[in-house]
Amino acid sequence: MQKLIKNGSLTDNHWTILKVASGPEVLQAAPGKSFIVPLQFWKKYQDEIQDYNGNIAVWLDSDERPEQIGERLQKLQLIALNFPLFTDGRSYSNARELRQRFEFKGEIRAIGDVLRDQLYFMSRCGFDAFDLRQDQDPQLCLQAFTDFKTAYQSSIAEPDPLFRRR
């Protein structure tokens, strides 16, 4: 299985992404696991899966919005944001909104077309975990976070833009 980058180092990935899921019985059939379920599934069945004895997270596609997750957003330990294509920049805005407006403290994971050359920007928008595309070399990807030593904009780690720090 492809390694996961989390908080700047390689780790094993225990989560399974459910790309599509028909109903809650999918989860009941596999007790004690960790699943990332699609937003639409979550919206329909969130009440029914509350007592599932494993872990549940939600993933949003690039045309979906954090506000659609609803009231339980803050209780989630992980939200995954999909990049259907690395050139689709919408999930960057979702990540920033999760961190800045919702002050979400859990893990924000990039999934989908996640490539080395976009990791730096992703991390600055608030992503802290990266489920790399199969062909990516995880060791090489680790270097991406230091592509730049400094930046003009604020980031999650650096709440002030450069002009307030100069």
Next chain:
Amino acid sequence: MYKYDGYDHQMLADRVVQFQDQTDRFIAGKLSDAEFLPLRLQNGLYIQRLAPMLRVAVPYGMLSSAQLRKLAFIANHYDKGYAHFTTRQNIQFNWPNLEEVPELLGHLAEVEMHAIQTSGNCIRNTTTDQFAGVAVDELEDSRGYCEIIRQWSTFHPEFAFLPRKFKIAVCGTAVDQAATQVHDIGIYLVPGPEGEVGFRILAGGGLGRTPVIGQEIFEYIEKQHLLTALDAILRVYNREGRRDNKYKARIKILVRETGVEEFRNKVLKEWDLIKDSSLMLTEDEIQRCKSFFTDPAYRELENNPPQLTKYLSQDLLFTNWHQQNVHPHKIKGYAIVTVCFKETGVAPGDVTDIQLQQLAELADEHSFGEIRVSHKQNIVLADVPQDELYTLWKRLKSGAMATHNLGLLTDMICCPGGDFCALANAKSIPIAESIQRTFSDHEELKNIGEVNINISGCMNACGHHHVGNIGILGVDKKGEEFYQVSLGGSSKNSASLGKIIGPSFSQQQIPEVIEKIIAVYKTNREADERFIDTYQRIGMDPFKEIVYAKAD
């Protein structure tokens, strides 16, 4: 001029290393074409019909003499001794080898230059009036704000993969020379209710296939809100701009499809959330950025000194040039000089390495070591003492840089077109040349007066044909190159888009068509009406009638 500090230098150095690594991986086959494409575009590198093309950023058009010398070196070393000024105040090189580009970027970094975000679906170089800081009719120098925007937009992590390219222009003068209303975002410095200068912000303007004038999003905001307002507009666009069709992906389509009211509401909703965040500008930062654009050490001089008036009465050629190419300066005894390169036979915007060297020298000797690039592909020496104008002119003349056609018919805007650009439907440079040849008599040009002709080789409108008083667009008709002519466009304050006159013409017909159009204007003009005034008064019909009249 803005001076880099340790932070700015660090970012540029990191960028050079990053692009070297990306290029190496691409050459080694570890990055696919599709993956390398946006990376190289965000570094200004195109793979063109004949050779790669590298577009170098000239932030809001300002260049120092040291930078000019470096550009001359690059033109000589990596190009064939040429560089090309674009209609967005940038400069392009046409023949660099891919493997050499990182090295070339290293040279640029030495003089605080780069190719960052000069292409690709990101926020591009911010442009402004080429007379910023010296114009007589200026409310406030726009360049400090351009620099603030440059820093905010450089490597903005959220907006590196927008639906489409994004261009911002800022205007602080009464007469808009920056084509501000046809940008994705257009920013005007305006006085507020209490007289405090702030910003009026338009969004959704643009040329291309569907030309539109921008619509007002913020009627007035105070200075400290500049970046939060931009951030809010960009966030709405990044999320909602169309990504299913490249031709409908610009913000102008989003604004139109959403409706400006609704779009404004969405922006205001975003803005409300971030307006008081750390992105709100501080007075310190505004002052810091403005402090790089203070007046140079002007001397106390008189207007119209004898060293000027003497030659004005003696040398007719000098007088012609002075009339067309020299503008009044806010400081007594100084003048603004526009250097035109649009000699017949030379593509608009093209300069040689030798001319770049000469310009650097002239800037050092006569204009405090700085020049500006205008969106009309000319060069401006902004601070020339009036008593040095004659000497300057003579030296420009010896370097073939004293064309005195500024603002006249032969001072055209023209994109690289079919000779260089892979997207072109038709050639554009030969069209410009054929018009220049037809109108070669300077007295006649002066008689015709102010009229601008803008030429684009395809719908992408790099030559801004929609806002030319006369616009020419290359179209493809069953594999043959044809040209569509439009009249009545303008990029000034009362910006307007040209209307197509009728069926398109062949390359050979164009000079004659332009002659006929000008003839109609001359017969109909009243007093000192400009071409655009006459057109607006009499409308399209008289032009149409003559242009398409059957020969007897």
